[in-house]
Each structure stands twice: as C-alpha cells, then as structure tokens.
Amino acid sequence: MNVHVSTLDEKTRSSLAIESHSETEEYFINMGPQHPSTHGVLRLILKLDGETVREVIPVLGYIHRSIEKISEYSTYRQIVHLTDRMDYLSAIMNNWAVARTVEKAAEIETNERIESIRTIVSELERIHSHQLGWGVLGMDMGAFTPFLYGFRDREMITDILEETIGARLTMNYIQPGGVMFDIHPDFVRKVKEYLAYFKPKLDEYEDLLSGNPILQQRLRNVGIMDAETALSMGATGPVLRASRVPYDLRKIEPYGMYGEVEFRVAIGTAGDCWDRYYVRIEEMRQSMRIIEQLIDNIPEGKFLLKKPAAKLTIPEGRHYSQIETARGVLGFYIVSEGKETPYRAYFRTPNFHNLWSLTAMAPGGRVGDLVAIISSLDLVIPDIDR
Amino acid sequence: MGLITEKLPKMMAGMPGSDIIFTRMDAVINWARANSLWPLTFGTSCCAIEMMMAPGASRHDLARFGAEVARPSPRQADMLILAGTIVKRMAPRLRTLYEQMPEPRYVIATGACTISGGPFIYHSYSTVRGADTIIPVDVYVPGCPPRPEGLLYGLLTLQKMIRSGETVREPGIRHKPVTSETPEGITIEDIKSEMLALLEKDAVVDVRKAAEQMERPTGI
Amino acid sequence: MESEELFQYIASLEAAARPSEKPSDLPTIEVPPEHFLSLMQQLREDPRLYFNMLQVHTAVDWVKKGIFELLYQLYSTKDRQSLRVLVELPRENPVIASVCSIWRIAEWQEREVYDFFGVLYEGHPDLRRLFLEDDWKGFPMRKDYEDDFMLEPGQ
Ligand code: SF4
Numbered sequence: 001m002n003v004h005v006s007t008l009d010e011k012t013r014s015s016l017a018i019e020s021h022s023e024t025e026e027y028f029i030n031m032g033p034q035h036p037s038t039h040g041v042l043r044l045i046l047k048l049d050g051e052t053v054r055e056v057i058p059v060l061g062y063i064h065r066s067i068e069k070i071s072e073y074s075t076y077r078q079i080v081h082l083t084d085r086m087d088y089l090s091a092i093m094n095n096w097a098v099a100r101t102v103e104k105a106a107e108i109e110t111n112e113r114i115e116s117i118r119t120i121v122s123e124l125e126r127i128h129s130h131q132l133g134w135g136v137l138g139m140d141m142g143a144f145t146p147f148l149y150g151f152r153d154r155e156m157i158t159d160i161l162e163e164t165i166g167a168r169l170t171m172n173y174i175q176p177g178g179v180m181f182d183i184h185p186d187f188v189r190k191v192k193e194y195l196a197y198f199k200p201k202l203d204e205y206e207d208l209l210s211g212n213p214i215l216q217q218r219l220r221n222v223g224i225m226d227a228e229t230a231l232s233m234g235a236t237g238p239v240l241r242a243s244r245v246p247y248d249l250r251k252i253e254p255y256g257m258y259g260e261v262e263f264r265v266a267i268g269t270a271g272d273c274w275d276r277y278y279v280r281i282e283e284m285r286q287s288m289r290i291i292e293q294l295i296d297n298i299p300e301g302k303f304l305l306k307k308p309a310a311k312l313t314i315p316e317g318r319h320y321s322q323i324e325t326a327r328g329v330l331g332f333y334i335v336s337e338g339k340e341t342p343y344r345a346y347f348r349t350p351n352f353h354n355l356w357s358l359t360a361m362a363p364g365g366r367v368g369d370l371v372a373i374i375s376s377l378d379l380v381i382p383d384i385d386r
Numbered sequence: 387m388g389l390i391t392e393k394l395p396k397m398m399a400g401m402p403g404s405d406i407i408f409t410r411m412d413a414v415i416n417w418a419r420a421n422s423l424w425p426l427t428f429g430t431s432c433c434a435i436e437m438m439m440a441p442g443a444s445r446h447d448l449a450r451f452g453a454e455v456a457r458p459s460p461r462q463a464d465m466l467i468l469a470g471t472i473v474k475r476m477a478p479r480l481r482t483l484y485e486q487m488p489e490p491r492y493v494i495a496t497g498a499c500t501i502s503g504g505p506f507i508y509h510s511y512s513t514v515r516g517a518d519t520i521i522p523v524d525v526y527v528p529g530c531p532p533r534p535e536g537l538l539y540g541l542l543t544l545q546k547m548i549r550s551g552e553t554v555r556e557p558g559i560r561h562k563p564v565t566s567e568t569p570e571g572i573t574i575e576d577i578k579s580e581m582l583a584l585l586e587k588d589a590v591v592d593v594r595k596a597a598e599q600m601e602r603p604t605g606i
Numbered sequence: 607m608e609s610e611e612l613f614q615y616i617a618s619l620e621a622a623a624r625p626s627e628k629p630s631d632l633p634t635i636e637v638p639p640e641h642f643l644s645l646m647q648q649l650r651e652d653p654r655l656y657f658n659m660l661q662v663h664t665a666v667d668w669v670k671k672g673i674f675e676l677l678y679q680l681y682s683t684k685d686r687q688s689l690r691v692l693v694e695l696p697r698e699n700p701v702i703a704s705v706c707s708i709w710r711i712a713e714w715q716e717r718e719v720y721d722f723f724g725v726l727y728e729g730h731p732d733l734r735r736l737f738l739e740d741d742w743k744g745f746p747m748r749k750d751y752e753d754d755f756m757l758e759p760g761q
Contacts, residue, residue, distance in 0.1 A: 003701060003726035005733050007740040033479060034428065035458070041430045041476060061737035062476045063430050066510045069746060073509045085505065088432040104631070132435075152444050169435055169531050231658045231683065234711030247683060317629030318690075320662070320679065333677075335666050346664045356714050382431040382471075385737060475739060511746045511753045512738070
C-alpha cells in the first residue's frame with residue numbers, strides 16, 4: 001500500500017491549481033503567526049478571491065510544547081500543573097479534568113466540601129474567561145471600551161481567587177483527592193459582594209455592546225454552522241451549543257455539585273457568530289446562578305483527603321473522563337501500566353476541535369468576517385497545540 | 387533620529403567643544419528614548435494574559451511610563467516584550483521580528499519559559515530553552531507568569547538602563563547590565579541575609595525556621 | 607443500551623468486531639484493520655446506534671509488543687452512549703483506512719496521529735504533519751524516539 005504524505009508547499013500549490021470559475025485571479029495571503037487578531041500564534045493561510053475567502057488553511061505548531069511527551073515522564077500530580085498552561089483561562093477546570101480521571105481510576109474519595117469548592121471556583125473562572133472573551137471580541141470588532149471593562153471586572157475575580165489560591169493565572173489548585181488550600185475566611189463574603197457588583201454590570205455590558213447595531217451587523221448571519229456540521233467537526237462548548245445542540249457535560253453527566261444545582265443550558269438558534277457571542281453572555285448569568293446556590297452552604301469537612309506526598313498510582317488499563325471547561329469538552333485519557341507515571345497521556349482539548357470548524361465556516365465570507373468568526377470561537381492557542 | 391545620531395556626530399567630531407555638546411545631547415536623547423518605549427505585542431501563551439493586563443487593564447496603567455502604545459508591527463516598535471514559551475518552530479519567526487525592529491531595540495523576557503524553558507525544560511523535544519539563545523535579551527522578569535507589577539518593574543529597570551547607558555555616538559551598542567551573575571562584591575550570602583532581615587521586619591511566620599528549611603528542601 | 611446488548615448488536619452488524627478484554631472503563635470493541643472502515647461506517651449510519659461524534663482519536667505505542675493501538679472514541683448525542691473502538695496495527699508499515707469521510711474532524715485527528723506516531727491513513731485528502739515542520743525527522747511520541755535536543759533532569 002502506498003500512502004502519499006504531502007507538505008505545506010504542495011498543499012498550497014495544489015490548492016491554487018483547482019479550477020475556479022471566478023474571473024479574477026485567486027491569491028494567497030498569510031495571516032499570522034504574529035497577528036493581533038489571531039489571539040496568539042495561530043497562522044492561517046487564506047486563499048482569497050478579491051476580498052472573498054475561498055479557503056482557510058490553518059498552520060499549527062507555533063506553540064507546540066510537547067506536553068504529552070512531558071506527561072509520560074511526570075507523576076499525576078505533576079501533570080496537573082502542566083494542564084494549567086494549556087488553556088490558561090480555564091486553568092482550574094483543566095486541573096479538574098486530571099483530578100477527575102485520576103480519582104475515578106484510582107477510586108479516591110472526595111467529600112461535599114471539596115466538590116462545592118471546586119464547583120464555585122470553576123464557575124468563577126468560567127465567568128472571568130467569558131469576560132475576557134467578551135472584551136477581546138469587542139476589541140476585534142473595533143470597540144476598545146469592552147476590553148477595558150472586561151479586564152477591570154476580570155481583575156477582581158483574579159483577586160478573589162488569588163487570596164485563596166495564591167496565583168493569578170496558573171492556579172494548580174484542584175488536586176486528585178481534594179483542593180490544595182482551604183478557602184480564605186473572606187472568600188464567601190467577597191464572592192457575594194462580587195456577584196452583587198457584577199450582576200448590574202452584566203446588564204451594562206449588554207447595553208454597551210449587545211445592542212450596538214454595528215456589532216449586530218458584523219456578527220449576525222456570519223459564520224453559520226448547522227448542528228450536523230458542528231457535530232461532525234467535533235466542536236463542543238459554546239460553539240456547539242450555539243448551533244442548537246444542548247450538549248453540556250454539566251447537565252449530561254453531572255460531576256461536582258452540578259447535579260444538585262439548578263441552571264439552564266444556553267443554546268443558540270442559528271449557529272452564527274452572534275449566537276456564539278450571546279451564549280457566552282447567558283452562561284455568565286447561569287454561572288452566577290450556580291454560585292449563588294452554593295456559596296451560602298459550603299459544607300464543613302476536610303479540603304484535602306489525600307496527602308500531596310503520598311504515592312499515587314493508577315490501576316492498569318485505559319481511563320478517560322471529561323469535563324466542561326469554558327471552551328468545551330476537555331478529556332483526559334490515560335493508559336496506565338500501574339506505575340506512578342502514565343504510559344500514555346492524551347488531552348482531548350476543546351480548542352483544537354473548535355478551530356477545525358473554522359474551515360467550514362469561513363469560505364464564502366469576507367476577510368472581515370473571518371476576524372469575527374475567529375473572535376467568536378474564543379480561541380486559546382496553547383490549548384490547540386499543547 | 388538618524389540625522390542626529392549618525393550624521394551630526396561625524397560632522398561635528400573635529401570641532402572644539404563638541405564633546406560637551408554631545409554629553410548634553412546624549413542625556414536628552416536617552417531621556418526621550420526611555421520615556422517613549424513602544425512595545426511590540428508578542429504574546430505566545432500564558433504570560434501574554436498578564437502582559438495584556440499591564441497595558442490593557444485600568445489598574446496597572448502602563449501609560450504612566452510611556453509604554454502603552456502597543457504596536458502590532460515590528461517596524462514601529464522599540465521594545466519587544468517576550469511573553470510566553472518559544473518553541474523551535476517559532477524561533478526563526480522571532481528572529482525575523484527582532485531583525486525587523488528599528489534600532490535602538492530592546493528586549494524584555496518575561497516568565498520562566500523565555501528565561502530557561504520553564505516547566506517545559508525537561509523531556510521536551512520542541513521547547514527552546516531560553517529566548518536568549520535566539521535573540522539578545524536586556525531584562526529578565528522571572529515568574530510563571532510574572533505579575534503585572536513584575537513587568538512594570540522590568541520596564542523601569544530597562545528605562546534606568548537606557549537613561550544611563552547608550553551614547554549618541556554608538557547607536558546600537560549598549561551595555562548588558564542585567565545578567566544572572568551577581569555584581570562584583572556581592573555574594574549570595576549577602577542577598578540571603580538581606581532577604582532574611584526583610585522578612586523578619588514584616589512577617590509573622592517563624593522566618594529562621596523557614597530559612598533553614600529553604601536550604602534543605604524536604605522532598606514533598 | 608447496556609454494554610452486552612450493544613456488543614451483540616454490533617456483532618450482528620459486523621462479525622469481526624468483538625468485545626475487548628483489555629482493561630478499560632468504557633464499552634470497548636476490537637476490530638481487525640481489514641474490517642475497520644465498514645464497521646465505522648455502520649456505527650455512524652445505523653439508526654439504532656448513530657454515533658455522530660468522534661470524540662477522541664489517538665494512538666498508543668506498545669513498543670515491546672510491536673504494535674500501535676489506535677483508539678476511536680465515539681459518542682451518540684441521541685442515546686448519550688459512548689463506545690471505544692480499538693484497532694491494532696503492526697509497528698512496521700502501519701497503514702489504516704481514513705475515516706475523514708464519516709467524521710470531518712478525523713482529518714485533523716489523523717494528521718496529529720501521523721505527526722506523532724507515523725501512522726499512515728489511506729484515503730486521507732491531505733496527509734501531512736500538523737504540529738511539527740514538514741522536514742522533522744522521526745515521530746516524537748514513539749517510545750523509541752531519540753533526539754539530542756531532549757534533556758533529562760540533572761543533565
Ligand atoms: S513562564 Fe509560565 S506562565 Fe509564562 S508562558 Fe511559560 S508556562 Fe506560561
């Protein structure tokens with residue numbers, strides 16, 4: 001059998017050679033890896049016909065740090081800290097994915113206090129991640145104010161988390177068998193204050209940006225993806241939900257305290273950029289609702305049931321579990337040989353799968369639309385490259 | 387700038403008293419340079435968020451130090467803030483970006499990754515171990531990620547360096563004051579005792595014990 | 607569906623597919639590479655199964671046994687059912703049929719596996735490296751990969 005392996009050069013050349021019916025000449029333009037609106041080091045090669053995008057060829061690997069290879073040499077506790085650096089805006093949730101897989105595989109118990117704390121800090125982090133996404137989307141669409149607003153409010157959450165966790169970004173908080181530190185005595189009060197502060201602010205966000213006709217023009221009916229394509233493209237998270245698929249792991253296979261709280265899964269109708277934008281706004285509301293239900297009755301108990309110094313092994317076999325981060329499903333797959341380090345560790349990351357749907361959405365639109373689509377996907381590049 | 391920094395010195399070199407003029411001019415030019423550093427937005431990963439925090443967020447207003455005009459194009463930037471891991475595939479691009487920046491150009495490396503490879507130093511087949519293997523770095527800001535305040539301190543250090551450093555007659559050549567070596571006459575012991583005194587002054591924990599433990603890390 | 611029922615139903619579709627005995631936390635079947643593509647097609651299209659998401663595709667290098675174990679994890683939004691499909695390939699000349707035409711995300715996942723392990727996919731429209739440069743030597747996630755660049759602690 002003979003399988004041909006091509007190169008980027010070949011790909012672009014053959015792509016140009018395809019017969020097209022346009023009367024103008026098609027050409028390539030390179031976007032990235034150093035480009036302000038690709039949110040990092042994403043590189044896209046665009047095949048354009050005038051201003052219409054014909055094809056998008058994403059080129060990855062500009063921040064490929066070989067996390068999976070390093071994981072093979074690391075103990076499970078060390079892997080937790082590597083996950084912080086993948087999707088750094090959902091660092092706590094990434095930690096949780098590892099903790100959940102390890103707990104399920106090694107049958108480590110947790111208690112209600114741990115689960116409550118985990119849920120609350122995760123939802124706080126989901127809010128701040130969406131705030132940043134909202135601000136950056138505003139900036140990409142030509143409005144600078146949302147960026148300032150989003151960062152201002154995000155900074156306050158960072159402060160609350162810092163008091164408890166001691167870090168601002170790379171948290172390394174949720175561990176197999178508990179959380180690293182107990183919550184700060186002021187934590188409950190401050191979270192409540194913050195919720196009271198942020199609720200009217202979220203309405204203000206909407207006044208500021210959602211009702212803006214320019215934004216609506218740029219987002220509505222741009223980058224439409226139907227449910228069937230989204231599923232086949234492997235999209236998850238707000239991107240999939242905007243296409244009318246109510247797939248949210250917090251509801252489908254509840255973990256943490258999600259089974260016990262009330263919240264709705266926000267879904268869109270058309271699957272365009274606007275829906276993806278609005279699903280995130282609605283998710284912030286629901287996250288606040290979840291926190292409100294939990295914050296007043298965090299049960300008493302220990303916060304760490306397994307000593308960090310204790311040896312941690314996983315029985316032989318294949319283990320997988322997944323959680324819902326701010327951007328979609330993060331799965332962690334371990335093949336264990338019963339040692340302290342995994343034989344193989346694989347991360348199924350949300351952004352990797354979400355980015356691929358760009359190649360289905362962008363063709364046919366304008367270059368300006370492409371920027372809107374990238375923004376609405378809310379990408380974190382190191383999560384793609386790992 | 388080229389007129390003042392290159393042509394003029396040559397023309398005036400033989401004139402009596404030119405040295406004095408130049409010394410004064412140096413001061414003015416360096417002062418101007420130090421206070422209008424335009425950074426190039428170069429964020430590859432986690433550190434980039436904290437870097438965005440510094441000029442972007444209202445709390446850590448980078449504009450106070452004249453460095454808030456982030457430029458997406460290297461041709462308009464004076465300063466490259468490296469935020470995030472550099473991997474092998476990115477290295478040639480980083481080099482190109484650096485070369486495209488006009489002189490005088492400065493580089494601040496923030497975060498463990500750009501200093502040494504950080505958490506990805508071992509067993510990684512793609513992470514570059516330190517940005518200074520690719521381009522010269524002026525100031526290192528440690529942390530993973532460094533707080534915005536750390537970045538601000540790095541910027542102030544750079545400004546201090548520019549103000550005291552470059553001369554008009556040698557564009558592009560500059561001191562490299564910030565190295566990992568300790569300056570002459572200062573030993574690690576001095577730093578330790580200074581830290582200890584500092585800690586004792588405003589901490590409630592048992593510092594002596596903590597310092598002892600620091601010397602012999604227990605293998606948790 | 608319970609896993610027993612699921613296995614029986616799948617066996618009625620494709621006789622070569624059998625439940626796996628390897629330790630695993632999800633319903634797992636194994637299939638020889640020859641029957642792989644037709645099985646996957648049926649898993650997607652069969653109205654009772656309808657696995658419309660390819661959630662995970664990756665590989666494991668069992669260097670001592672001389673095989674690559676490919677893993678496909680499917681999910682059906684209709685029944686909320688997960689299924690894991692394992693395929694074993696020899697380490698020399700690992701070639702398998704591509705499932706790009708069934709799930710579009712496979713195009714990237716397969717390129718990633720090619721990039722890391724050197725597994726070749728027949729019928730892939732655009733098989734090339736994903737993360738590494740086109741001229742990279744070797745496949746880094748293989749267990750016997752060697753690189754002067756990699757550093758051991760204490761080195
Ligand atoms: S130093 Fe830490 S925070 Fe900064 S890029 Fe490296 S891993 Fe990320």
